[in-house]
Amino acid sequence: MSAITTSLAGTPVAWKLPYRGRVGMACLISAESAIFTIFVVAYLYYVGKSFSGPTPREVLETPIFYTVCLLSSSLTIHFAGKLLERGRRGTFLTLWSLTIALGALFLYGTGQEWHRLIYEHGLTISTNLFGTTYYSLVGLHAFHVTAGLIMLSIVLLSGLAGRVGPEQSARIDVLSLYWHFVDAVWIVVFTVVYVLGR
Amino acid sequence: MSSDAIAIQTAEAAGRPWVATLHEWVTTVDHKRLGVLYILYALFFLVIGGIEATIMRIQLMHPHNDFVSPQVFNRMFTMHGTTMIFFVAMPILFGFANYLVPLMIGARDMAFPRLNAFSFWLTAFGGLLLYFSFLGGNGLYGAGNAPDVGWWAYAPLASRAFSPGHSSDYWTIALLASGFGSIGTAINIIATIISMRCPGMKLSRMPLLAWMNLVMSGMVLLAISPLSAAQIMLLVDRYLGGHFFDTQAGGSATLWMHFFWIFGHPEVYVLIIPCFAFASEIIPVFSRKPIFGYPVMVGATVCIAFVSMSVWAHHMFTIGMNSYANSFFTITTMAVGVPTGIKIFNWLGTMWGGKIQFKTPMLFCIGFLFQFLIAGLTGIMMASSPFDWQLSGSYFVVAHFHYVIVGGILFALFGAFYYWYPKITGRMLNEGLGKLHFWLFLIGFHLTFDLMHIPGLLGMPRRIYTYEPGRGWETLNLLVTIGAFVQGIATLVFVANLVISYFKGAKAANDPWDAWTLEWSTSSPPPAYNFASIPTVASRRPLWDLKHPEDPDSRYE
Numbered sequence: 001m002s003a004i005t006t007s008l009a010g011t012p013v014a015w016k017l018p019y020r021g022r023v024g025m026a027c028l029i030s031a032e033s034a035i036f037t038i039f040v041v042a043y044l045y046y047v048g049k050s051f052s053g054p055t056p057r058e059v060l061e062t063p064i065f066y067t068v069c070l071l072s073s074s075l076t077i078h079f080a081g082k083l084l085e086r087g088r089r090g091t092f093l094t095l096w097s098l099t100i101a102l103g104a105l106f107l108y109g110t111g112q113e114w115h116r117l118i119y120e121h122g123l124t125i126s127t128n129l130f131g132t133t134y135y136s137l138v139g140l141h142a143f144h145v146t147a148g149l150i151m152l153s154i155v156l157l158s159g160l161a162g163r164v165g166p167e168q169s170a171r172i173d174v175l176s177l178y179w180h181f182v183d184a185v186w187i188v189v190f191t192v193v194y195v196l197g198r
Numbered sequence: 199m200s201s202d203a204i205a206i207q208t209a210e211a212a213g214r215p216w217v218a219t220l221h222e223w224v225t226t227v228d229h230k231r232l233g234v235l236y237i238l239y240a241l242f243f244l245v246i247g248g249i250e251a252t253i254m255r256i257q258l259m260h261p262h263n264d265f266v267s268p269q270v271f272n273r274m275f276t277m278h279g280t281t282m283i284f285f286v287a288m289p290i291l292f293g294f295a296n297y298l299v300p301l302m303i304g305a306r307d308m309a310f311p312r313l314n315a316f317s318f319w320l321t322a323f324g325g326l327l328l329y330f331s332f333l334g335g336n337g338l339y340g341a342g343n344a345p346d347v348g349w350w351a352y353a354p355l356a357s358r359a360f361s362p363g364h365s366s367d368y369w370t371i372a373l374l375a376s377g378f379g380s381i382g383t384a385i386n387i388i389a390t391i392i393s394m395r396c397p398g399m400k401l402s403r404m405p406l407l408a409w410m411n412l413v414m415s416g417m418v419l420l421a422i423s424p425l426s427a428a429q430i431m432l433l434v435d436r437y438l439g440g441h442f443f444d445t446q447a448g449g450s451a452t453l454w455m456h457f458f459w460i461f462g463h464p465e466v467y468v469l470i471i472p473c474f475a476f477a478s479e480i481i482p483v484f485s486r487k488p489i490f491g492y493p494v495m496v497g498a499t500v501c502i503a504f505v506s507m508s509v510w511a512h513h514m515f516t517i518g519m520n521s522y523a524n525s526f527f528t529i530t531t532m533a534v535g536v537p538t539g540i541k542i543f544n545w546l547g548t549m550w551g552g553k554i555q556f557k558t559p560m561l562f563c564i565g566f567l568f569q570f571l572i573a574g575l576t577g578i579m580m581a582s583s584p585f586d587w588q589l590s591g592s593y594f595v596v597a598h599f600h601y602v603i604v605g606g607i608l609f610a611l612f613g614a615f616y617y618w619y620p621k622i623t624g625r626m627l628n629e630g631l632g633k634l635h636f637w638l639f640l641i642g643f644h645l646t647f648d649l650m651h652i653p654g655l656l657g658m659p660r661r662i663y664t665y666e667p668g669r670g671w672e673t674l675n676l677l678v679t680i681g682a683f684v685q686g687i688a689t690l691v692f693v694a695n696l697v698i699s700y701f702k703g704a705k706a707a708n709d710p711w712d713a714w715t716l717e718w719s720t721s722s723p724p725p726a727y728n729f730a731s732i733p734t735v736a737s738r739r740p741l742w743d744l745k746h747p748e749d750p751d752s753r754y755e
Contacts, residue, residue, distance in 0.1 A: 020309040020393035027385040027419055034423035038457060042431065042442060049448045126439030129448050136434055136442075 021174040029181045032144070036185055039140055040192055043133040047197050050128035059121045062194045066109030067186065070145075073102035074183045077152075077176045085169045093159050099179070100156060103149050110142050134193065141189050144182050151175055227311035228726055229296050232318050234622065236293025239322055241693075243285040246329075250278040252686060255679040261667040271663035272346035277328070279349030280369065283465065284376050285325040287607060291472040292321075292383050294614055295411045297622065299387060301717035301724060302405045304396025304733045309389035317382035324376030331368035345369035348661065350458055351432070353443035353451040358436055367436060370429045377426040384418035387411055396716075398735040403755075405715045405738070406495055410475035413499045417468050420507065425461035428454065452517060459510035466602065467506040470570075471499060473610035474541060477563050480617050481545050483713045484560035485552030488739060488751075491544045498537035498544075505534045515586040524583040531581035538574055542567065557711075558632030562613030565640055569605030573598065576651070591661075594654025600647050604685075612639070612692065619699070620706030624722045628703060631695040638688035645681030649674050714739035 047056075080095035114135075117123045125135040155175065158164050164172070223231060254274050257265045266274065296314065300307055308314050328345075335343035345365045347355040356366045391412045395404070432454075434440035441447035443454045482489045489495065511519060511527045519527075545567055554560065576598040580586045589595060612635070619627045653671045665671055709718040719741055720729055737743055737751035 015397040017393045020389045023392045024389040027388050031381050031419040031423045034420050035427040038424045038427035051448050129441050132440035
């Protein structure tokens with residue numbers, strides 16, 4: 001009574017709109033991209049402006065192996081999602097665990113690099129401008145990897161309890177969208193810090 | 199059917215203890231209740247921000263006044279600006295968006311109801327943190343309580359050395375928390391509009407309010423995030439000994455300015471675009487004509503959003519950028535006036551030849567049109583960088599942006615209150631008090647902000663706590679203060695109207711204004727589920743189609 005139910009000429013019969021989870025994640029990614037852009041701009045603006053050492057050229061080593069780990073985790077999560085859609089839970093869980101392992105390995109790499117920088121070269125966030133911008137930018141990315149790993153692990157635990165099936169694959173898709181974003185950001189951070197910034 | 203359901207609900211509510219009602223409101227995820235919470239929360243801070251403004255105006259009433267100390271004056275202008283932008287304007291507009299967008303697109307709730315509640319409470323705690331600084335800002339240093347670094351918090355004022363204690367930290371964390379809240383709400387509004395529209399509600403048939411809130415939310419994602427990033431950097435500087443904005447270690451104070459204004463200028467459009475949306479809904483209904491140039495309105499909104507992302511450094515003409523940067527930002531700033539002008543002509547085109555009804559919502563919208571035009575014109579004056587070099591940091595600038603925020607945003611908001619109050623509460627606001635509110639506020643506004651331009655032209659800088667006599671500023675400042683009091687009284691009339699009408703106002707029908715958008719098709723106030731059955735629409739004015747089956751809009755689409 002209160003609502004209009006008149007179906008007038010020209011009303012589409014099939015009415016399908018985009019999945020809200022994907023739209024929401026796309027929005028979150030736009031906002032996150034803006035945050036990262038500001039940190040990247042700050043990093044590039046301050047390259048070579050530190051008054052004292054150590055400088056990036058002296059202390060940074062290109063983390064090729066860990067980069068390969070993180071980027072290949074994008075492939076594993078992609079195929080994990082595809083397999084879940086087809087209902088193959090066992091292989092899904094294997095690839096999903098592999099994704100988590102690769103992400104964790106990357107974080108270990110970051111931790112190791114920071115340990116080396118702090119204990120061998122005495123570079124902390126307050127040492128000079130390079131330290132401030134480097135730890136902020138790489139740390140912001142590592143924070144996003146950590147958040148992603150926590151979410152991936154929750155899915156893994158639910159999956160081991162047998163609660164993740166093909167009917168959840170739309171949600172799993174949303175999470176892998178986030179993970180792809182984290183990987184894409186690393187390509188930018190890698191380029192800025194280890195290629196352009198030296 | 200749905201009105202029966204409401205009758206049962208109210209009967210239940212009458213017998214329920216207040217703790218249960220409170221618990222229901224605190225734990226709610228309903229978009230309408232959260233909308234009301236946002237609006238009430240913002241109105242509370244509007245009164246606080248208004249009191250801070252009044253304290254400043256009393257201090258500046260005559261030369262060498264000592265109503266408050268210089269330190270308190272600094273805190274007042276910092277808190278007034280921060281409060282009004284982040285804890286009044288943003289939440290009140292999000293409140294209306296929350297309440298209206300699902301109703302107008304025929305949805306039962308927002309896309310993510312729990313995220314919606316989370317975002318509201320983040321914003322709410324942000325406001326509490328900011329005001330907790332009055333108690334906790336001192337820290338161990340005895341360094342003065344509330345933030346006093348201006349709402350821009352320019353470096354190095356906000357650094358540890360110049361802002362000891364915790365006042366700047368409360369400012370930073372409050373803005374960070376409310377910023378995340380804003381981003382959450384923006385994500386929610388976009389997902390709702392993209393994914394929750396009722397059958398037949400194509401993008402080209404959406405009410406302009408939904409369109410403009412979609413654009414506004416997109417801008418929030420891209421404008422608030424840089425502010426959050428800059429606040430994180432400031433926290434790194436203040437707590438971890440970082441050097442982002444520390445000029446002693448090679449850091450740059452200018453970078454903070456850029457980061458702040460990359461947020462700061464789009465923010466103006468984040469606030470004004472929803473007000474354009476109110477005007478675009480109210481003016482057609484009270485002109486008894488459909489909106490003139492719907493596609494152009496949408497295009498102009500998107501265009502404003504794009505251009506306004508590249509105008510920020512017109513706030514920084516006086517810092518000594520090179521001539522290319524000055525020219526670029528002058529041109530983009532002037533260019534943003536073009537789509538805005540298109541909108542003003544469209545609203546005039548809507549009114550032209552219409553049977554205009556001068557009810558209170560329409561009066562406020564006409565005031566908005568007139569004052570926003572003038573605000574835009576002074577904006578174009580200052581877009582020209584040589585002119586800005588003379589007047590940057592003067593009371594002319596203060597008058598200009600208050601013309602935008604009070605004359606434009608607040609007037610449109612008052613119009614929205616009078617227009618949608620019947621839908622939200624089921625009672626009409628009193629027309630007599632409404633007209634009194636309008637005329638008093640109009641007089642107070644023009645007394646304050648028309649005259650405020652002149653001391654600016656005479657060289658009175660902003661943010662000074664007092665001034666020397668004999669510069670020709672005294673009479674003007676006295677009149678400006680009197681105008682502020684008139685506005686204060688008008689606001690009290692408004693609050694009285696809100697309260698009295700809630701209990702004693704005339705009962706509102708479902709569609710008291712004979713309007714055309716979906717929110718008027720459900721009861722006033724709407725039931726928790728909004729629509730008993732999800733509506734189907736076939737044109738931009740579904741209620742017109744329903745009321746005029748012999749000549750529906752859908753025939754011409």
